[in-house]
Structure formats: structure tokens, C-alpha cells
Amino acid sequence: MLKRILPALEEIIYPRYCLLCHIRIALENQLRGVICRDCIEKIKPNRPPFCRKCGRKILKFEAPENVCAECSKTQFCFERAWASCTYEGVIKEMVHNLKYGNKIMLAKVLSQMMIDFVSDYHLPLEACDCAIAIPLSPRKLREREFNQAEALADNLCAHIGLKLLKNNLKRIRDTRSQTELEKSRRWQNMQGAFALREPGAVQGKTILLIDDVLTTGATASEAARALKNAGAAGVYVLTLAN
Ligand SMILES: [Zn+2]
Ligand SMILES: [Zn+2]
Incomplete structure (x- = not known):
């Protein structure tokens, strides 16, 4: 009663x-x-077939070996990426709310979509030793008060039982917002943007990088480069949307 x-x-x-x-x-x-x-x-969930590199939905007939047209021209530093839904409409609004409206409670709803995606498509995350969220620059973190990628990663990792390494990967340059830049400039903008405080902690490890959105893949790729330079054995990427 x-x-x-x-x-x-x-x-x-x-x-x-x-x-x-x-x-x-x-x-x-x-x-x-x-x-x-x-x-x-x-919300539009991502459905297979997925591009073997960036994780976007592909139409089989235009994708030899399951690699999309964009990825066939791109060299990523990560092994492969996945995303639980398409970055459009409602999900765009939700991510915007999460980032700029300081709606941290949205992180729970959104990370649940990632959790469902991991289990629906049996992502081989048991191959990962730990996870790392893409960090914000110290200036952005002060403005926003929380890192939306880490908020998603917190819930996700607690759920799938993966250790989340915090305060190791850091931004060493205050890059311009990727959304302000055209595609070709985004790669340049991210070059050398990341470093590790404790490189030894990732040596020989397979890492799952977590972020809210993957667009060109430049941010995730540069973060993966820093991890690999520190000796990481492999880097996979999971984002909420792409
Ligand atoms: Zn692709
Ligand atoms: Zn509504």
C-alpha cells in the first residue's frame, strides 16, 4: 500500500x-x-553492420571489408571504436544539456544506453585491462565543473566491472573547440594535445577510451597516440554517439 x-x-x-x-x-x-x-x-540507436574502424553504421555494399569510405582514408591510433547511437536530434540535445546545462543526472540515462549497447552487441571488453575517460583541459573543467566523459565512464565502468583510471591522461594544450573547426583542421588542432602523468600505469595494458561523441575521431586518436607512446598494448574507444 x-x-x-x-x-x-x-x-x-x-x-x-x-x-x-x-x-x-x-x-x-x-x-x-x-x-x-x-x-x-x-533516440536512434546504432545498428550493425558497423564500420570495423570508426563504428559507424555502414551499408554493406559500399564497404569492402566493413570499412567505411571515411576510414579507408584515415589512420587512427586506436584499434577500433564503437558508439551506442547516432549523433543527431534528441541525442544531440541531450549531450548539449549534459555539457552546457550542467545536467549531471543526464549522465545516468545516457550511460545506460552505452551499457545496453555493450551487452546487446557483446563488445569484447574483457580484453581491456582498464578504462580512461577523455579529459577536459583544466580551464574547461573549471568552467563546466565536471567532465561529461568521466561522468559517463563512472556509471559504465561501475556496471561492467572495469577499472576506471582517473587523473592520468591529461590535456597539455588548451585546444580550440573541435566544433568550431572544419574537418581538416580538427586533426591539426589535436596534435600533441595529450600526455600521461604516470605513463607506467598504462604500459602493456589494453585500454578502453571513453568519450561522449566521436566525430572525426581526431580526439580519440590523439589520446590513443599518447597512450601508445607510453607503452599501451591496445586502445579501443567507446562513445555514447557518433
Ligand atoms: Zn568508419
Ligand atoms: Zn520529453
């Missing part, structure tokens, strides 16, 4: 509104708390 009354009372006292469309979320529809069911259903 109390179990049914308490949530109903809570709903009256603290009604919940969807962070995206701002409609009041009915008690029976409080799917994962902060986002309404309609908005959740608009």
Missing part, C-alpha cells in the same frame, strides 16, 4: 518535467527519471 502511495505523493509534491520537451512526466512514464518516454523513443 505504502509502496504505491509514496511515489504518487512524491509526484504531486515534486512533479517531474522532461529535461528536453518540458512536458510533465506522468508517474507511470517516468522512464529513467528525467526524460519522457516520447523523447527517449526518438
